[in-house]
Amino acid sequence: MTRKELLLQRSAWMNEPNSPVVISSRVRLARNLEDFPFPHLISSEGAAQVEQTVSQVLSTGIEPLEYISLTELNNIEHQVLIEKHLISPSLGGSTGARGVALAPDHRYSVMVNEEDHLRIQVLLPGNQLQETYRLATELDDRLEAKLDFAYREGHGYLTACPTNVGTGLRASVMVHLPGLVITKQVQQVLGAVTRLGLAVRGLYGEGSQAFGHMFQVSNQITLGKSEEDILSHLDAVTRQIVEHELQARELLRKQMPMLLEDKVWRARGTLQNARLLSSEDSMHLLSHDRLGTDMGLLPKIKDxxxxxxxxxxxxxLQYFLDRELDPSQRDEERARLIRERTAL
Structure with a gap:
């Protein structure tokens, strides 16, 4: 598989989820090598040595991962990796020796020299926190057999950020909440989630907006908590969020049926006929379209x-078309692609 084929591959988490609300589940493990300073303190030579050490293990000893040095990629390729949630925006925007190892279906990605020396990530569609964790720990065990991770009895895994010390585990779910947004309950529900010790962020994590009515919910603290406690707490809260969203959708169906039908049919009609669509507008319309199909109001589309x-x-979009586009050209091509993909 060429690099282009690897990056164009549909990521596993982008397949149809097993839940109308939970789009994806992610588990990320932060790990650092014993004999090197953390990335924010390391020299450029030290960072290059970390990358060489880790990439050699990832490339030759851990199947089926393929290592890519980010210094070899152009800006659009960096953007593709960020948009697919395979690397973080901070890694994509940084400089120096750094990279990512990917599985062919992108369910595994291992970032090198981000905030920590390694960020081991597994990302699956729907509500699959336990399976995501199982796959992440299996990969972690295989890497730890070949690399000396920084670990202390009584503290656990040492990480650059104190909130990750201990298990180094950050678990998250991406949820689609149009019902709560339309009924103006979303702030109340997500506010309660933060009071339960979880973080709520936008589509691309910290500092990003919740485009397409999608939110990321994750644990904030790992020190003093077991992996099982973190996962069970997030799973319990996720079930409550799902229940609130489904109740909001039923409220719309019973009390505001014409408003609901107008929003979803208007979205479908615009998607199937628009000649120009901005990224933000398309996400908003696709969110309402998804709400309509989930509630049986619209026929399903193929994607x-x-x-x-x-x-x-x-x-x-640009990587698929294999050319750079200015914003107006992107809006035109985006509308064309969506018209093709939403045709029945």
């Missing part, structure tokens, strides 16, 4: 929600 959302992002 699932997450695939359409990501494929029409600026980087992925």
């Amino acid at each position: 699932c929600f997450a695939t359409l959302i990501i494929d029409t992002r600026p980087g992925c």
Whole structure:
């Protein structure tokens, strides 16, 4: 598989989820090598040595991962990796020796020299926190057999950020909450989630906006908590969020049926006929379209929600078309692609 084929591959998490609300589940493990300073303190030579050490293990000893040095990629390729959630915006925007190892279906990605020396990530569609964790720990065990991770009895895994010390585990779910947004309950529900010790962020994590009515919910603290406690707490809260969203959708169906039908049919009509669509507008319309199909008000289209959302992002759109586009050209091509993908 060429690099282009690897990056164009549909990521596993973009397949149809097993839940109408939970789009994806992610588990990320932060790990650092014993004999090197953390990335924010390391020299450029030390960072290059970390990358060489880790990439050699990832390239030759851990199947089926393929290592890519980010210094070899152009800006659009960086953007594709960020848009597909395979690397963080901070890694994509940094400089120096750094990279990512990917599985062919992108369910595994291992970032090198981000905030920590390694960020081991597994990302799956729907509500699959336990399976995501199982796969992440299996990969972690295989890497730890070949690399000396910084670990202390009584503290656990040492990480650059104190909130990650201990298990180094950050678990998250991406949820689609149009019902709560339309009924103006979303702030109340998500405010309660933060009071339960969880973080709520936008589509691309800290500092990003909740485009397409999608939110990331994750644990904030790992020190003093077991992996099982973190996962069970997030799973319990996720079930409550799902229940609130489904109740909000039923409220719309019973008390505001014409408003609901107008929003979803208007979205479908615009998607199937628009000649220009901005990234923000398309995500908003696709969100309402997904709400309509989930509630049985609209016929299903061939591509699932997450695939359409990501494929029409600026980087992925340009990479698929194999040419750079100015904003107006992107809006035109995005509309054309969506018209093709939403045709029945």
